[in-house]
Amino acid sequence: MEAKEYIIKTLQTLVNIPSPSGFTKKAIEFVKGEAERFAYACEINQKGGLIITIEGRSNETVGLTAHVDTLGAMVRSINSDGTLQFTMVGGYTMHSVEGSYCKIHTRDGRVYTGTILIKSCSVHYHDDARTMERTEKNMIVRIDEIVNSKEDVLALGINSGDYISFDAEFEYTEKGFIKSRHLDDKASVAVLLGVLKEMSENKLVPGKRTKILISNYEEVGFGASWIPEDISELVAVDMGVIGDDLNGSEYKVSICAKDSSGPYDYELTGKLISLAKENNIDYVVDIFPHYGSDVSAVLGGGNNIRGALIGQGVHASHGMERTHIKGIENTFKLVKAYLDLR
Structure with missing residues (x-):
């Protein structure tokens, strides 16, 4: 099964597993089962979130986070x-x-x-x-x-x-649109699982040891407020906002420079922009006016990290949401570029 097909199938499964913030055990167990099927080590933290560890070519540790909890x-x-x-x-x-x-x-x-x-x-x-x-x-x-x-x-x-x-009301249309509740942020969780699948099947290794945190309280503000101490930088893979004066699109990956919690790390955000350019990834840089991410929670918790935020554009976020397979694919490509897989 190709990565695209796997991501869509996985997303459909995920959005239909009930998981409002704090009621996420079954969703976490599903993600854990998939990661272990790809032979990656997993552990559950005290808050019920999942940490997946991928050994890298160097021992410096970076992190990715997406949240499985929903409204x-x-x-x-x-x-x-x-x-x-x-x-x-x-x-x-x-x-x-x-x-x-x-x-x-x-x-x-x-x-x-x-x-x-x-x-x-x-x-x-x-x-x-x-x-x-x-x-x-x-x-x-x-x-x-x-x-x-x-x-x-x-x-x-x-x-x-x-x-x-x-109820999610998931639908994948012939034109490539994905309509469903809970695309925030189960679309990104499916993307990360798609990356793990490709890494496992092709024996690819990231440039740095990578820990993926699947958080379970993001929608109420403290999903990833605690992270493993060895993580030096963290990229949240969440959703891109679409609005009249914003740049976001369902067909692109958004790189967020600032949201309501403040600016994201300048150098790390710049690195993601450069990676998108170098790899011909369709992207935008944007401002999210009413938004906070797991990285916001991590920084608010006093963690000593660099932080950034990316994600496929989602229309009508926190409502009857919609994105497009092109946005999913561009997010998938940017995550892989960031990991520097070989």
């Missing part, structure tokens, strides 16, 4: 009519999840399906169906079970603190 929700309370109030996990607009199918995951392992709705959900009845403010307090989850009371819901084993995941 989601958690049961806040149970209403008297058997619907659920929820609290957000990660940052998104209610408009982007209204009408979405979801799953409720109980602490004892049961899974129920449901739909996210505004309380005034019918234009045939509610006078304010179009105007009710889309906020947490006005949103509910309608459970696909025969429930008419709080007690009915409790009898299902559902309670406050249970996770709610959003």
